[in-house]
Structure formats: structure tokens, C-alpha cells
Amino acid sequence: MEHREGYVGSAVNIAARVCALASAGEVLVTDTVRSLVRTSMDVRFVPRGRRHLKGIAEPFALFAVTGSSTAESAPRPGLSRLLASLARPRIVGGAMVGLAVVLAVAILGFSLLGERKINPDTLPGQLVFVAKAQLRQVYVARPNGAGRRLLTPLTDDVSEFIVRLDSGAIAYVSGDKLGSAGLSDVGGVTRWPGTWGLPDFYRASALVDVELIAWLPSGELLLEVGPSPRIKAKLAANGESITPFEVPGCAGSADSALGTDLRISPDGRSLAYRAANSLWVAPIYGCGIQVAKGINASHPAWSPDGDRLALQGQSAGSSGIWVVSANGTGLHQLTMGSEDDASPTWSPDGAWIAWKRGSGSAARLWVMRADGSDQQALPIGDAGEELDSPVWIPDAGRIPRPSPTPAVPNPFAVVATYSAASLGLDRPIAMTIGPDGHVYITDIQPSVTVFDAFGSRIAHWGSQGAQHGEFNFLQSGRDEPHGSIAVDSSSRVYVSDSGNYRVQVFDRSGKFLREFGTKGIKEGEFLWPFDLSVDAQGNTYVLDDGARNLQKFSPNGSFIWRVDKSNLPDLVGHGHDANLDSRGRLVVGNDDNGRVLYLDRDGHEVDSFNGGACDATVDSAGDVYVAGCGSDSLVMFDPAHRLIGRWQGPGMLLNLPPEFGPNGEIFALGKDGSLIKL
CATH class of the missing domain: 3.30.70.1230 (Nucleotide cyclase, GGDEF domain)
Known part of the structure; x- marks a missing residue:
């Protein structure tokens, strides 16, 4: 005015x-x-x-x-x-x-030539989509609308479909049948009747409520079937048998086993899924992290390189298509204000995103650059048709056909096993390897015992109590004992005496040297001193599982600093282990969000990755090993955070990830309390 x-x-x-x-x-x-x-x-x-x-x-x-x-x-x-x-x-x-x-x-002042139009003739690949006039059917066409072909000539609506890029096939649900069609077929082929290979419980209405999840690299189809209880299952490539499929979950985070909208990353190693009205990403074997905080997210789509996700989201009354990195950073909105913007899909080169906009007969397919610019409708669809669920695929001659991914090897072989009884122990709690190659173990009968690399006892000390040299590894009111142990470069032994709210320090023979800590929440105090480690300078790092923080102490036990979720968000919840890598960084596993954190000596986070972590250890080469929390899986990552090894299944014997000695020694505690040499 x-x-x-x-x-x-x-x-x-x-x-x-x-x-x-x-x-x-x-x-x-x-x-x-x-x-x-x-x-x-x-x-x-x-x-x-x-x-x-x-x-x-x-x-x-x-x-x-x-x-x-x-x-x-x-x-x-x-x-x-x-x-x-x-x-x-x-x-x-x-x-x-x-x-x-x-x-x-x-x-x-930027107005120069008028509206810039995208030329659909220049867009790569083809779009597979649903079009509804009388029936919902699946079609394929180029982005300019040319070459449109019907893939599902059926007498029932197609309720959903997924595409397998490496073979140019689709799977779809229509009525009570699960079918497949080849993208090169003029009419498609219906097969895999819904009752084949399903358990008797599901035969009556096996596919009344089916969610297609993904094609697995093996050619099996991952799906979820009902009615109740619903199960996730793998359908054989020939459609003739079905077996239950356990999606590994993770206590303490939104569980992928209970999630919906599951999508497997292009490399087959990660899951994106919807849970608790948000979007999560998890290793296919472990814990997830929330990657779409603050918005109601659904329908994730992986970018071809696996680094980003496009999704349908709503926040503060505004709906549209959003993009976020797979590590949870860079969440931003691309389309604004339309509740009918849905089903995003990436072009094969990752430069464009197509999606469905509108509802009913006004629903059309739109396209934009991956940064959200140059949004416009595609010339696909006839008047009165409702279009939905686009999937962007490469041109037929460019469909990727990668060689089968080799199985991830088990990095370990068991060399020897020493039972707790043979070692004179009751129930081992924690273990480490000292600079002398000896194995140091804390036991539920409060004590420390030292063994050589062949299981022979070298030293033993400790008893129940609160005096110097005495331990209480089971705090009042807790059902889990804990007494972590670490050894410094001078063979001094550090023990988290959790029930006495302190850390005790001994020489290699068990002679008491000093202690630090007391009960409380102030700096230098503990509620449940859990895991600890010592660096080359003699500084001690203690993870407090009661106060949910990490504290650093000088060689004489003086407090230096403390970090928690208030100044280190990735430390929210329970942190486990605190191992130092060859670069002097502290490596911490978080069993609440599954992340492996790297901290510098001042407590600043310098790196992290989603490793499905509970407990984490690191070897001299910088490889990280993740296990614990009752998991049947031990996984190994290289310094670039790539999965390079896995020991999984009922035969995985370890209760905690292995510890590494100075001369190639590798030991771990077994689920039965034994000491395992690897």
C-alpha cells in the first residue's frame, strides 16, 4: 500500500x-x-x-x-x-x-528471453508408470511420450509394481496374482499364481495385501504378505517357492524390521524405510539413523549413486518433494505447496527427478532438475487418464548388467578356544590386549586375570568390596555387571569399577597405584562408568552409560573435558567402547543410532558413519569391527567405511568385537564366556 x-x-x-x-x-x-x-x-x-x-x-x-x-x-x-x-x-x-x-x-532484471522450457526429447531413458482410464495398468514410454507401450494387459487393476533395472523386468500385483513382465515384451506375461509356494496359512488370501519391496541381487523378490500376521518373505526367481526373510532390526532406534516403504540402495547394502512418521536409513544388517528430521516423510527413492534420497514430505503445512543425503545432511524441499506431489524417481544419470503431481484425471508426470529448478509437466498421458508411480529407467540398450557381487568374506578363522572353566573364571565381562601381547580379563567374580597368548595364567588380583584393589562390577538395581579394562603403553592397568563409581589403576602385577572418580553428575564424577581406554600419553577416556557422557582425564586422574548430546549430538543415547585408532582418534559405537563416531583428543567429532553399531573396535590398519548387543553379526569396515567383511548367523561365536594386540594377536570373548583366539 x-x-x-x-x-x-x-x-x-x-x-x-x-x-x-x-x-x-x-x-x-x-x-x-x-x-x-x-x-x-x-x-x-x-x-x-x-x-x-x-x-x-x-x-x-x-x-x-x-x-x-x-x-x-x-x-x-x-x-x-x-x-x-x-x-x-x-x-x-x-x-x-x-x-x-x-x-x-x-x-x-533477470528477465531476458522468457520462460525456459525443458526439451523432453533430450531427457534420457524411459519412464515406467501407472495410467488409469478404466483400469490401472502399467506402461512404458520415453519422457517425451513417444514409444508408449502397455506392459500389463490384464482384466484387474494393477495395485503396485517394481522394476528390476539389471534385467529390464517388472513385478506387479493384480487382484490375487503376483505377475511379471519384460520391458521388451509387447504385451507382458502373467505368471507366478499367488498360491504357489506360500505357507498354508496364506493360501486363502495370500496376496490380498502385498507390498513389493525390491528385487534382490540374487533375482529373488523381496515382499511383504498378509493378512495377519504379516511377514516379509523372499520369492524365488522362478516364482515357485517362498521363504521368510528376516530384516535385521535394532533395539533403540526405529526398527527397519517394522518399517514400511522399504527401498534397497543401488549397491544392495542399505535400506531406506519409513518409521515413526519419518525416514530412516540403515545398513541392511543393523541400526538405522533418522535422515528426515522434522518432516512427515514417505516414498523414498535412491539416487543412482546411492548418496541421496528423494522423498515425499510434509512440514508446517507445506507438502512436496524433498531431497536429503543418505547420511541425514542437507535436507531441503524442492517442490512447494502441493499435497499431491508424490512418488519421486531419479533419472539414470542422477541429473533429473520426475514425480506425480495432481489427483484424479488431473494427475500428471512432472520433471525438474535435481536441484529443484526448471519444473514442468511431461507430455505423457491422454485426456482423462490418471498417471501415477513413475520409475525412471535407462534406455533398453543401456540397462546395467553388473557381474554378481561376490559374497563378503568372513575375515576370521578360529585358532583356539579356551572355556571360562579352563581359565579358572566364572563369567568374563571384558577383555583387552596389552602392549606385551598378554590378555587382561575382568570377571563377574570381581577380579582381574592376566593370561599369555596360549591361555596360561600370569597374574590375578581382586575381590568383592570397596577398598583399594577390590571391585564391585554389579551396581545395585542393575542386572548387568560391567567392568571395562584397558592397559597403557607402560602396562599400567585401568579398570572401570562401576559399582564403586570409580576407575582404579594398577601396575602389571596388580599393585594398586591410584583411583579417580566418585558418584555424582558433576565433572569428574560417574553414574555408571562403563567403557574406557588410555592413549599413548596416559590420558584416560571414560564412557558413562548412566550419565550418557564421555569424559577425559589426565595421567594423574584430573578432569580435562566432558562431552554429551548437548555438544555432540551423535553421542545421544548409549555410547560403547572407546578405542583409539592409529591416528589417535577415539572410535565410539552408539547403539541408539547405530553410528560409529571418530573424535579428536579434544572431544570434537571429526568423522562418522552408519555402521549398525553397538560395540566397535579398531585394528592397527584402521579397520573397524562392529558387533555386540546380542547380535548374530560381526561386520568389518575399512578406513573409508566400506563393508569388507562379515561373520553372520548362528555360527558367529563372538559376544563382543575382537581386540587386537601389538604383534598380530587377535582375541575375543565368546557368547558362552570362552576366550576365543582368532
């Missing part, structure tokens, strides 16, 4: 606040401005997320305006007159309320 002292009103206030958020040389606009001018200007709008503006209740979706690479030409008729009429800043109380005008001039 124009006032005698200038322009006033909410539009000016919004423009001023948006301008204040812009970086030097940057032009920011709201979604309203973007919607008004996007069809009349040769510019790109790059999403900058949703921001709360001072004095305005609802957040605004903001976009940065960038120029195009096209050559300049004269502005449209009337544009110069419009620019001139807008370029009249007014002053009110010393403030430039013409900010809205300046913003408009800056935006319109």
Missing part, C-alpha cells in the same frame, strides 16, 4: 526481512514471487529452505534467483515501463521501505 510517506504494509515487511537473509550479491524471493514470475523469466530458482521471518507466524519457502546461460535479448514490451515505475524508493522514518521495490527490480 502506498502511503504519503512511502510504501507500507505486510509485503514491505516481508521483503525487508527476506532481504536481510540474503548474502552479498544474492537475490532471495518467496514462493509467492517465484510462482508469479517463473513463467515469464529466463531465470532459475534454487531452493534455500523454509525460514521463519520476524513477526510472521508461518515459515516462508525461500529461493535464490540465478541467471541463465542464454544470450541476452530485449525485454518484453512494457517491461521497461514497469521497471521504471517500480524504481522509486521511499523513505519512512529513515528506513528504506522501498526494499520491496529494489527486490522486484532485481528479480525482474
Whole structure:
């Protein structure tokens, strides 16, 4: 509104606040401005997320305006007159309320050639999609609509389908049948009747409620069948048998075994799934991390490189397509304000995203660049058709046909096993290997025992109590004993005396040297001192499973620093182990979010990855080993966090990941309490 002292009103206030958020040389606009001018200007709008503006209740979706690479030409008729009429800043109380005008001039100043259109003829690959006129059927066509073919000539609706890229086949559910079709077939082939190979319990209505999950690298089809109880199962490649499939879950996080919208990453090693109204990513064998915090997320789609996920999301009343990195960073919204934006899919080269927009007969397939710019409808579909569920695939001649991925090897062979009884122990709790290659074990009958590499006893000390040299490994009110042990470069032995809320230090023969810590929540105090380690300088790192923090102490036991979830978000929940790698970094496993954390000596997180962690150890080469929490799996990652080894199944004997000695010694505690030499 124009006032005698200038322009006033909410539009000016919004423009001023948006301008204040812009970086030097940057032009920011709201979604309203973007919607008004996007069809009349040769510019790109790059999403900058949703921001709360001072004095305005609802957040605004903001976009940065960038120029195009096209050559300049004269502005449209009337544009110069419009620019001139807008370029009249007014002053009110010393403030430039013409900010809205300046913003408009800056935006319109990018207008050069008019709307930039995507040429669908230049888009790669083909789109497989559902179209409904009378029946819901599956079709394939190029992005420009050419070459459209029917893949499912059926008499019932197709309720869902998935595509196997390495063979150019689809699987679909239609009525009470599960079928397949080849993308090269003119009409498709129906097979795999729904009652084949299913348990008797499911024969009556086996496929009334089916969710297709993914094609496995083996050619088996992973699906979920009902009615109740629902099970996840693998259907053989020939469709003639079905076996239960246990999706490994993880206590303490949103469980992939209970999740929906499961999608397997391109390399077959990770799952994206919906749980607790959010999106999670997990190793296919372990714990998940939440990657879409703060929004109601569903329908994830992996990018071809496996680094990103496109998804359908809703936040603060705004719905649309979002993108997030697989590690949970960089969540941002690409399309705004439409509850009918759904089913995103990536182009084979990862440069574009297609999705369904609209509902009923108005539902069409749209496309945009992967950064959210240049959104437009694709010329696919006839009048009155409802389009849905696009899947973007490579051209037929470029369908990837990778060689079978070799099985991940078991990195260990059992060399010897020493039972607890043969070692004179009751129930071992924790174990480490010292610089002398000897094995140090704490036992539930409170004691420390030292063995050589062949299981012969070298030293033994300790008893129940609270005096020097006495231990209480079972705190009152807890049903789990704990007494971690570490040995420094001078063979001094450190023991977390958890029931006495302290750490005791001994020489190699068991002579008491000192102690530090007491019960409490202040700096240098403990509620349940759990795991510990000692660095080359003699500093001690103690994970407190009661206070949920990590503390560092000097060689004489003086407090140095403490970190917890308030200053280290990835430490939220239960941290386990605290092993030092060859670079002096502290390696910590978190069984709440499954992450393996790397901390520097000042407690700053310098790296992390999602390893399905509970307990984690590290060898001299920097390889990380993850196991524990009752899992039947030990997994091994290289320093680049790539999975390189796995020991899995009922034959996996270890209760905790192995410990590594200075001369190649490898030992671990077994599930039966034995000491296992690897």
C-alpha cells in the first residue's frame, strides 16, 4: 500500500526481512514471487529452505534467483515501463521501505528471453508408470511420450509394481496374482499364481495385501504378505517357492524390521524405510539413523549413486518433494505447496527427478532438475487418464548388467578356544590386549586375570568390596555387571569399577597405584562408568552409560573435558567402547543410532558413519569391527567405511568385537564366556 510517506504494509515487511537473509550479491524471493514470475523469466530458482521471518507466524519457502546461460535479448514490451515505475524508493522514518521495490527490480532484471522450457526429447531413458482410464495398468514410454507401450494387459487393476533395472523386468500385483513382465515384451506375461509356494496359512488370501519391496541381487523378490500376521518373505526367481526373510532390526532406534516403504540402495547394502512418521536409513544388517528430521516423510527413492534420497514430505503445512543425503545432511524441499506431489524417481544419470503431481484425471508426470529448478509437466498421458508411480529407467540398450557381487568374506578363522572353566573364571565381562601381547580379563567374580597368548595364567588380583584393589562390577538395581579394562603403553592397568563409581589403576602385577572418580553428575564424577581406554600419553577416556557422557582425564586422574548430546549430538543415547585408532582418534559405537563416531583428543567429532553399531573396535590398519548387543553379526569396515567383511548367523561365536594386540594377536570373548583366539 502506498502511503504519503512511502510504501507500507505486510509485503514491505516481508521483503525487508527476506532481504536481510540474503548474502552479498544474492537475490532471495518467496514462493509467492517465484510462482508469479517463473513463467515469464529466463531465470532459475534454487531452493534455500523454509525460514521463519520476524513477526510472521508461518515459515516462508525461500529461493535464490540465478541467471541463465542464454544470450541476452530485449525485454518484453512494457517491461521497461514497469521497471521504471517500480524504481522509486521511499523513505519512512529513515528506513528504506522501498526494499520491496529494489527486490522486484532485481528479480525482474533477470528477465531476458522468457520462460525456459525443458526439451523432453533430450531427457534420457524411459519412464515406467501407472495410467488409469478404466483400469490401472502399467506402461512404458520415453519422457517425451513417444514409444508408449502397455506392459500389463490384464482384466484387474494393477495395485503396485517394481522394476528390476539389471534385467529390464517388472513385478506387479493384480487382484490375487503376483505377475511379471519384460520391458521388451509387447504385451507382458502373467505368471507366478499367488498360491504357489506360500505357507498354508496364506493360501486363502495370500496376496490380498502385498507390498513389493525390491528385487534382490540374487533375482529373488523381496515382499511383504498378509493378512495377519504379516511377514516379509523372499520369492524365488522362478516364482515357485517362498521363504521368510528376516530384516535385521535394532533395539533403540526405529526398527527397519517394522518399517514400511522399504527401498534397497543401488549397491544392495542399505535400506531406506519409513518409521515413526519419518525416514530412516540403515545398513541392511543393523541400526538405522533418522535422515528426515522434522518432516512427515514417505516414498523414498535412491539416487543412482546411492548418496541421496528423494522423498515425499510434509512440514508446517507445506507438502512436496524433498531431497536429503543418505547420511541425514542437507535436507531441503524442492517442490512447494502441493499435497499431491508424490512418488519421486531419479533419472539414470542422477541429473533429473520426475514425480506425480495432481489427483484424479488431473494427475500428471512432472520433471525438474535435481536441484529443484526448471519444473514442468511431461507430455505423457491422454485426456482423462490418471498417471501415477513413475520409475525412471535407462534406455533398453543401456540397462546395467553388473557381474554378481561376490559374497563378503568372513575375515576370521578360529585358532583356539579356551572355556571360562579352563581359565579358572566364572563369567568374563571384558577383555583387552596389552602392549606385551598378554590378555587382561575382568570377571563377574570381581577380579582381574592376566593370561599369555596360549591361555596360561600370569597374574590375578581382586575381590568383592570397596577398598583399594577390590571391585564391585554389579551396581545395585542393575542386572548387568560391567567392568571395562584397558592397559597403557607402560602396562599400567585401568579398570572401570562401576559399582564403586570409580576407575582404579594398577601396575602389571596388580599393585594398586591410584583411583579417580566418585558418584555424582558433576565433572569428574560417574553414574555408571562403563567403557574406557588410555592413549599413548596416559590420558584416560571414560564412557558413562548412566550419565550418557564421555569424559577425559589426565595421567594423574584430573578432569580435562566432558562431552554429551548437548555438544555432540551423535553421542545421544548409549555410547560403547572407546578405542583409539592409529591416528589417535577415539572410535565410539552408539547403539541408539547405530553410528560409529571418530573424535579428536579434544572431544570434537571429526568423522562418522552408519555402521549398525553397538560395540566397535579398531585394528592397527584402521579397520573397524562392529558387533555386540546380542547380535548374530560381526561386520568389518575399512578406513573409508566400506563393508569388507562379515561373520553372520548362528555360527558367529563372538559376544563382543575382537581386540587386537601389538604383534598380530587377535582375541575375543565368546557368547558362552570362552576366550576365543582368532
